Amino acid sequence: xxxxxxxxxxxxxxxxxxxxxxxxxxxxxxxxxxxxxxxxxxxxxxxxxxxxxxxxxxxxxxxxxxxxxxxxxxxxxxxxxxxxxxxxxxxxxxxxxxxxxxxxxxxxxxxxxxxxxxxxxxxxxxxxxxxxxxxxxxxxxxxxxxxxxxxxxxxxxxxxxxxxxxxxxxxxxxxxxxxxxxxxxxxxxxxxxxxxxxxxxxxxxxxxxxxxxxxxxxxxxxxxxxxxxxxxxxxxxxxxxxxxx
Amino acid sequence: xxxxxxxxxxxxxxxxxxxxxxxxxxxxxxxxxxxxxxxxxxxxxxxxxxxxxxxxxxxxxxxxxxxxxxxxxxxxxxxxxxxxxxxxxxxxxxxxxxxxxxxxxxxxxxxxxxxxxxxxxxxxxxxxxxxxxxxxxxxxxxxxxxxxxxxxxxxxxxxxxxxxxxxxxxxxxxxxxxxxxxxxxxxxxxxxxxxxxxxxxxxxxxxxxxxxxxxxxxxxxxxxxxxxxxxxxxxxxxxxxxxxx
DNA sequence: ACGTCTTACGCTGAACGTAACGATT
DNA sequence: AATCGTTACGTTCAGCGTAAGACGT
Numbered sequence: 001x002x003x004x005x006x007x008x009x010x011x012x013x014x015x016x017x018x019x020x021x022x023x024x025x026x027x028x029x030x031x032x033x034x035x036x037x038x039x040x041x042x043x044x045x046x047x048x049x050x051x052x053x054x055x056x057x058x059x060x061x062x063x064x065x066x067x068x069x070x071x072x073x074x075x076x077x078x079x080x081x082x083x084x085x086x087x088x089x090x091x092x093x094x095x096x097x098x099x100x101x102x103x104x105x106x107x108x109x110x111x112x113x114x115x116x117x118x119x120x121x122x123x124x125x126x127x128x129x130x131x132x133x134x135x136x137x138x139x140x141x142x143x144x145x146x147x148x149x150x151x152x153x154x155x156x157x158x159x160x161x162x163x164x165x166x167x168x169x170x171x172x173x174x175x176x177x178x179x180x181x182x183x184x185x186x187x188x189x190x191x192x193x194x195x196x197x198x199x200x201x202x203x204x205x206x207x208x209x210x211x212x213x214x215x216x217x218x219x220x221x222x223x224x225x226x227x228x229x230x231x232x233x234x235x236x237x238x239x240x241x242x243x244x245x
Numbered sequence: 246x247x248x249x250x251x252x253x254x255x256x257x258x259x260x261x262x263x264x265x266x267x268x269x270x271x272x273x274x275x276x277x278x279x280x281x282x283x284x285x286x287x288x289x290x291x292x293x294x295x296x297x298x299x300x301x302x303x304x305x306x307x308x309x310x311x312x313x314x315x316x317x318x319x320x321x322x323x324x325x326x327x328x329x330x331x332x333x334x335x336x337x338x339x340x341x342x343x344x345x346x347x348x349x350x351x352x353x354x355x356x357x358x359x360x361x362x363x364x365x366x367x368x369x370x371x372x373x374x375x376x377x378x379x380x381x382x383x384x385x386x387x388x389x390x391x392x393x394x395x396x397x398x399x400x401x402x403x404x405x406x407x408x409x410x411x412x413x414x415x416x417x418x419x420x421x422x423x424x425x426x427x428x429x430x431x432x433x434x435x436x437x438x439x440x441x442x443x444x445x446x447x448x449x450x451x452x453x454x455x456x457x458x459x460x461x462x463x464x465x466x467x468x469x470x471x472x473x474x475x476x477x478x479x480x481x482x483x484x485x486x487x488x489x490x
Numbered sequence: 491a492c493g494t495c496t497t498a499c500g501c502t503g504a505a506c507g508t509a510a511c512g513a514t515t
Numbered sequence: 516a517a518t519c520g521t522t523a524c525g526t527t528c529a530g531c532g533t534a535a536g537a538c539g540t
Contacts, residue, residue: 001247001248002246002247003247018495019494028532029495029496030495030532030533030534031532033497043323043324044327044357045327050496051494052494052540063327064323071320074316078308078312081308082305083289149503262519274519274521275506275522275523276506276507278522279504279505279521283505295519297513297514297518297519297520298515298518298519
């Protein structure tokens with residue numbers, strides 16, 4: 001069992017759906033099926049009942065949930081404990097990645113770093129920084145920094161569930177932002193009006209309020225305040241962690 | 246992080262040695278180095294100081310140990326909880342495998358099954374059993390039983406640390422036992438006297454008491470009451486889990 | 491039709507063993 | 516020389532995505 005399996009299980013338990021979990025975490029749903037099966041095989045117990053309406057936890061599944069949440073919490077606590085305030089290194093990261101990695105994937109803990117949220121453009125034009133870690137979509141060619149493996153942030157065009165058709169497409173002002181680039185490319189090939197906004201919080205609020213649509217991380221569909229716009233493409237926005245020395 | 250990493254870490258912490266951990270768990274020591282490094286990378290912290298005398302935990306390592314033991318305990322507790330007494334399926338398994346998998350690897354929990362310890366010969370000649378699980382070195386070709394993946398039990402010739410040379414080689418009486426087969430093969434090509442004993446507990450006791458040597462699972466070297474006999478070969482004894490239906 | 495979950499299948503990278511290395515006792 | 520941990524390298528298989536299937540609504 002991997003630690004990631006516990007995260008996947010938590011999503012399965014909370015979303016009652018293999019499909020929704022796969023979308024939210026950016027996996028293929030066949031893969032979530034397989035991970036769940038391997039978990040059930042390892043513990044030799046059925047964790048969910050399957051139906052065509054989704055999945056519902058068994059008694060064992062509910063017990064497993066208590067275990068999984070406790071283990072994830074203990075791991076987060078350990079991370080906090082290993083990196084006490086005074087020794088906390090600095091990290092530079094884009095806003096959406098920060099939300100995704102801390103609130104959602106729980107791969108990064110608030111206690112791991114002192115975070116500095118910067119735009120992709122700002123990160124790209126950075127020179128002579130000395131922070132321990134930089135997480136960004138942009139190329140980050142600096143001496144002393146080692147690129148980590150490529151990862152992907154799943155993204156799609158979202159709107160409020162109740163939204164009317166033909167809302168403006170809201171686009172971030174950050175010149176180097178890959179969400180901006182993909183949004184502009186889409187807009188160039190489809191009949192939509194666009195609107196630049198320079199804050200992600202503002203964009204997400206506007207989309208939630210039904211005032212516009214935007215290209216956003218897929219995990220925001222999780223709580224059903226946003227849904228994917230049918231017929232629009234999905235993306236996997238690549239990013240990398242660069243570590244000093 | 247895998248659950249197995251926690252087990253490896255526990256051994257590292259308790260044995261203060263990468264080499265000893267590798268031997269005990271049946272891994273190449275380069276692999277233990279790599280697993281430890283990946284653990285340190287994942288949590289971004291050094292867990293052990295390395296020296297030519299072995300490894301000593303850092304402060305972070307000690308904190309990690311508390312976490313690891315708690316997590317392993319919680320997992321064992323979950324396994325117990327998922328398979329309450331009344332619903333416990335039956336498993337047939339060889340003695341040495343039982344000890345290895347329950348006491349040592351903690352892959353099997355006492356609470357998972359009602360165990361029935363049988364000799365390899367008895368398992369091999371079994372017909373018409375209906376137990377849920379059979380774990381054995383032998384081929385087990387029965388309708389309704391699905392073979393699982395092949396695993397290996399690392400084994401080597403062991404003696405007491407203080408033992409004198411040229412002790413008799415103790416061999417199990419179980420005709421189908423792969424330890425017996427390998428011991429006999431070794432004896433045929435080397436000048437040793439042999440002695441058949443029909444109980445593993447007796448063999449291990451005799452070896453501990455310095456009355457003989459025997460081919461035994463490698464993990465028994467863990468507590469330093471037994472050591473490997475230099476110049477003798479090591480084996481990886483294959484076994485499989487067969488599951489009903 | 492559409493949305494569930496499952497199965498089939500090919501690919502890739504992590505995990506493994508072998509072996510060579512460097513350093514200390 | 517023996518023993519320790521590290522590095523290099525080739526292999527293998529779990530985990531991944533794509534795609535098709537089976538089943539209900």
